[in-house]
Amino acid sequence: MTVETEAPAGTEDAIAAEATALDMFLGYNLKRTFNAIHANLAVTLRQFDLRMVTYSALTVIVENEGLRQAELAAALKIDRGNAVAIVDELEQRKLITRDRHPDDRRSYALRVSEEGRKLCRRALKADRECEARILSGFDAERLHKLFADLKEIEKAAFEELDKRSQRQDTKVF
Amino acid sequence: MTVETEAPAGTEDAIAAEATALDMFLGYNLKRTFNAIHANLAVTLRQFDLRMVTYSALTVIVENEGLRQAELAAALKIDRGNAVAIVDELEQRKLITRDRHPDDRRSYALRVSEEGRKLCRRALKADRECEARILSGFDAERLHKLFADLKEIEKAAFEELDKRSQRQDTKVF
DNA sequence: TATTGTTATACTCTATAACTATA
DNA sequence: TATAGTTATAGAGTATAACAATA
DSSP, X not given: OOOOSOOOTTOTTOSTTOOOGGGGOHHHHHHHHHHHHHHHHHHHHHTTTOOHHHHHHHHHHHHSTTBOHHHHHHHHTOOXXXXXXXXXXXXXXXXXXXXXXXXXXXXEEEEEOXXXXXXXXXXXXXXXXXXXXXXXXXXXXHHHHHHXXXXXXXXXXXXXXXXXXXXXHHHHO | OOOOSOOOTTOTTOSTTOOOGGGGOHHHHHHHHHHHHHHHHXXXXXXXXXXXXXXXXXXXXXXXXXXXXXXXXXXXXXXXXXXXXXHHHHHHTXXXXXXXXXTEEEEEEEEEOHHHXXXXXXXXXXXXXXXXXXXXXXXXXXXXXXXXXXXXXXXXXXXXXXXXXXXXXXXXO
């Protein structure tokens, strides 16, 4: 998605340093920035044998002991079906336990183990330190504004999406 | 990845409206915001039967007539191998042509057709209008600052990634 | 009837490796 | 030797549909 500036080696009059119409788009810039941040996160998490999704699943379980798989899936915005393998992996690594839910025999109650809690704490710390290095040039106020902007845009984007699906609905009938 | 606030229906004391440690992370917030923007983009592009990658490929070809497939792949930061199917699709839909490169018989020169140019123009317009609706609450200065922040963070993140791989290198030897 | 966990399936995206034809 | 395009393949990520057990 990103139009990077380095020309492929040996390409004499390459499409280097070019601007593209895509530069004007927030989506394009968000993707580029996220890719760069995510590349760092992947390196950070590799030492804990975690992926982004297992990392965030573990974090959510730590913070919500006893939650059901369906609740975890909703929190991570992933499908229930896709949550199975993730929970399987965390359970097989003894980072969490799958206990029967006391008042609903369909459900599991997910709980972190001591080992899982420690791993989560170490991963969060490493992630925090990595982001701090990347964002060392940003003061608190600038960061706060940036986070607020991102939140506001997320909200506006979902509102626009709602409007569009309503428009579609009214078109259909 | 996102810990959304809506509780699943029928979950009485659900993990609703909760904060998570992940909220402190730029990566997490970028992903949430990008997901929301991308959901809109996907809806926008569906009417043109385009995906994000075919959309950006078409745009890059429009802006760099005659470029090689390898150059397109580099611009999109995708693998040469993965570019084949994308170029195939655009060619089969007669949105672009694959001409032999005049001075290198290994290469193709990718060129947009009139139909492709029109489609690209319409898609860019629809994308622009959608983003404008989402960002209607942002004035030009705020947007400019946001884009600048994103660019700066991307740069810092890749620099940090370089440092880390160098650190790894020096460890190995 | 609806929900929980599960399985199967499929499509996209990404990454690697090997092949051919050219340079 | 190296590069351009191609093919095959495999791993993630994501989405849908169906099933058994339970509510």
